[in-house]
Amino acid sequence: MSGELAKLLSDLKEPEALAFVEKALGDGVDPVELLGDAKEGMNIVGQRFADSDYFIPDLVFSGEILKGIVAILEPHLKSDKGEEAKRLGKVIIGTVAGDIHDIGKDLVTFMLDVSGFEVFDLGIDVPVQKFVDAIKETGSKVVGLSGFLTLAFDSMKETVDAIKEAGLRDDVKIMIGGGQMDEQVKDFAGADAYGKDAMEAVKLAQGWIGG
Amino acid sequence: MEKKWEEMSSDEKQEAQFQKLLAPKDPEGNDLKFQSPEADANYKASINRIKDAIQLKKTPDSVPVTILPSMFPYINAGMTVEEAMYDYDKCTSAFKKFILEFKPDMNIGASAPGPGKFYEILDYKLYAWPGHGVAPEHSYQCKEGEYMTADEYDLLMTDPSFYFRNFYLPRVFGALEGFTMLPPLTGILEMYGVAFNFIPYALPPVQATFKALFEAGAEALKWAMAMGGSDIELKSLGFPNILGGFTKAPFDVIGDTLRGTKGIMLDMYRQPDKLLKAMEALVPIMIGMGIGASQQTGNPLIFMPLHKGADGFLSDEQFKKFYWPTFKQVILGLIEGGCIPFPALEGSWGSRLKIIQDIPKGKTVWMVDQSDMAKVKETLGKNACLIGNVPSSMLKLGTPDEVKDYCKKLIDTVGKGGGFIMGNGAFFDEAKPENIKAMVDFTKEYGIDK
Numbered sequence: 001m002s003g004e005l006a007k008l009l010s011d012l013k014e015p016e017a018l019a020f021v022e023k024a025l026g027d028g029v030d031p032v033e034l035l036g037d038a039k040e041g042m043n044i045v046g047q048r049f050a051d052s053d054y055f056i057p058d059l060v061f062s063g064e065i066l067k068g069i070v071a072i073l074e075p076h077l078k079s080d081k082g083e084e085a086k087r088l089g090k091v092i093i094g095t096v097a098g099d100i101h102d103i104g105k106d107l108v109t110f111m112l113d114v115s116g117f118e119v120f121d122l123g124i125d126v127p128v129q130k131f132v133d134a135i136k137e138t139g140s141k142v143v144g145l146s147g148f149l150t151l152a153f154d155s156m157k158e159t160v161d162a163i164k165e166a167g168l169r170d171d172v173k174i175m176i177g178g179g180q181m182d183e184q185v186k187d188f189a190g191a192d193a194y195g196k197d198a199m200e201a202v203k204l205a206q207g208w209i210g211g
Numbered sequence: 212m213e214k215k216w217e218e219m220s221s222d223e224k225q226e227a228q229f230q231k232l233l234a235p236k237d238p239e240g241n242d243l244k245f246q247s248p249e250a251d252a253n254y255k256a257s258i259n260r261i262k263d264a265i266q267l268k269k270t271p272d273s274v275p276v277t278i279l280p281s282m283f284p285y286i287n288a289g290m291t292v293e294e295a296m297y298d299y300d301k302c303t304s305a306f307k308k309f310i311l312e313f314k315p316d317m318n319i320g321a322s323a324p325g326p327g328k329f330y331e332i333l334d335y336k337l338y339a340w341p342g343h344g345v346a347p348e349h350s351y352q353c354k355e356g357e358y359m360t361a362d363e364y365d366l367l368m369t370d371p372s373f374y375f376r377n378f379y380l381p382r383v384f385g386a387l388e389g390f391t392m393l394p395p396l397t398g399i400l401e402m403y404g405v406a407f408n409f410i411p412y413a414l415p416p417v418q419a420t421f422k423a424l425f426e427a428g429a430e431a432l433k434w435a436m437a438m439g440g441s442d443i444e445l446k447s448l449g450f451p452n453i454l455g456g457f458t459k460a461p462f463d464v465i466g467d468t469l470r471g472t473k474g475i476m477l478d479m480y481r482q483p484d485k486l487l488k489a490m491e492a493l494v495p496i497m498i499g500m501g502i503g504a505s506q507q508t509g510n511p512l513i514f515m516p517l518h519k520g521a522d523g524f525l526s527d528e529q530f531k532k533f534y535w536p537t538f539k540q541v542i543l544g545l546i547e548g549g550c551i552p553f554p555a556l557e558g559s560w561g562s563r564l565k566i567i568q569d570i571p572k573g574k575t576v577w578m579v580d581q582s583d584m585a586k587v588k589e590t591l592g593k594n595a596c597l598i599g600n601v602p603s604s605m606l607k608l609g610t611p612d613e614v615k616d617y618c619k620k621l622i623d624t625v626g627k628g629g630g631f632i633m634g635n636g637a638f639f640d641e642a643k644p645e646n647i648k649a650m651v652d653f654t655k656e657y658g659i660d661k
Contacts, residue, residue, distance in 0.1 A: 055526040057476035100352045150603050150641040180603040188608045
C-alpha cells in the first residue's frame, strides 16, 4: 500500500492519484500517512528533474497534482502543525528592485521547497531593505536574487551592498540567476555564486547549508 | 516585372524583396533622395552585405554588424524610458543620435518604446510600463497571466477573431470591455434579421469602447508617422531598417499571452489534443500576420521572439511534439510568402539545434543569445544566417578589449565564409557606449573578407 501514491504522483498520473487518495481515505488510511507518501512522490519528481528525466512542465504538473491531493486531505488533517517535516534550512528568494519577472524565481522556489528547504519568497520588484529585513527576521543563511533585465545588474549590486552595510554579509551566501545573469554579473554584484537553472540553485543551497 | 508575385518561386520572391530594398522609395513613391553620394553607397553596401550573409551564396565583402537594443538608445541619450514612450520627437531624435554614433549596417527602427499614451487610452493590462507599474527609468515588462481559461480552447479554435475580440482583448485592455457585448460578424447574412446584429452598437459601453478605439487609432497613427519619418531620414543618411514586422511561434502565442507558462504546461498533460489542434489553427494566422506586416512596411524581415522552446523549459521529446511542428510550419509559410523569418533564440537552445536546423537554406536569419555559437554554426548555421551573440553582461560590465576579443573569436569561428552578422545576443537597456563602439568598429575593421 505504502509507496503506491508516491509512484502515481511521481509518474504524473493525476486522475489515478486523486482517486487513490479518495479511496484510501474511505478505507480508513491515516491522512498523515498519505501526505507523507505524496511528499515522497515529490522527492522522486525532484530527483528526476535533477537527473534531466523531467523538465519544467513535469515539475509544474506534479505541483498541481500535489495541490489536488492536499485539497482532498486537508479537511481530514487535525492540525497542520507538528506534521511539518524537518527542513534543511532557510532560503530567501526574490526578484530584485525594478524587475517584475517571476517565472524563473517561482521555479527556483518550487525546487528548493521540494528539496526540503524552507523558502521565504519575497516576490517581485523587491526593495533592497526588504531583503535586509528578511535576513534579520528569518536568520536565513542563503539569499537568492533573481532578475531578467540588464537593469537588475545594478539592483543586485545595490542589494548586496545593503546587506553588507547592515553588517550581515558574512552571515549569508548570496546566489544570483535569471535572464541575462552570468559569472560577470555575479562578480559585479559581489554575490557568491551564479546558477544557470533551478537545479543549480538547489545544489548551491545544499553546498552551503547541507542536505 | 515580367512575373506576377504569386507566380514567383520563394527564391525569386526573396530576390525581388532585396531588389526593392536596393531601390528605396520615399513616401510619395519616388526614388529616395540620399543626403550624399556616400550615404547612397553606404546604404547599398549594407543591404548587399546583409543579403549575402542571409542567402549563404557568397561571403559578404565584410562581416555586417547590427545592434538590436531595447531601451539603450534612449537611456544613452540621457532620457528616461517614460520620456521615450511619451515624446515621439525625443524618441526619434535619440534613435538618430544612436545610429549616427554607432553606424550599424542594419537597424530595427525607433519603435521599441512604443506609444505610451496609446497604451494609456486603451488601459493595457498585459504590460507594466513607466508610470504604470514600473519606474520612469525602467523598461516595460510583461505581466504574464491566464488570460485564456483552460476550457476556452473550443471557442478559440471555432472562431479565433471572435474569441480575441470578445474574450481575450477585453481582459488585457480595460477600455475594450464593450467588445464583450458584440455578436459575431458572421451572423450578418440576410435582409431579415440583419439589423439585430447592430443593436449592441447603440449601447453606451460599446460606444465608449469605440470612442477609445478612435482615440487610440489617432494616437497610433501619430506615433507611426514619427517612426516612418525617422526611418526615411535614417535611410537617406545611409542606414537601412529592414524589419518588416513580427509574428510568433504558435506555442508561444498560447504559452506567453493566452494561457501563460503554467497554463500551457498543464494543458500538455490534461488536454494535449486540444492544445495541438489550437496551435494548428494558429499557424495560418501567424503566417498571415507576418506576410501582412511585410506587405504594409515593404520590408522582408519578420521577427519571431522565441521563448518557451528554450533549453530547460521542455524536454526534447516535448519540444518535438509541441513546439517545433507548428513553429516550422510558420517559418515555411513565411518563406513561401517572400518573407525572411528572423527568429530570436532567447536564452540557450543547445539541445534543440539538431532539430531546428531542418529548414530551407539561405532563407532565414537567427538572433542567438546564450547558445554556444560554434555549435550553432555547425548545425543551424549550415542552413541559416546567424546574428549574435555578444552578451549583455559584457556590454554593460566588460571593457572594450574584452568585447573586441569576444568579437574576434566570433568572426574567426562563426564569421568565416559568411552567414554571420555581428550583434548583441539579447535586447538590452543598458551598456557602456564604448563597448558598443568596440563591437561595431572592431567588426568593420577585422571583418573584411573573412
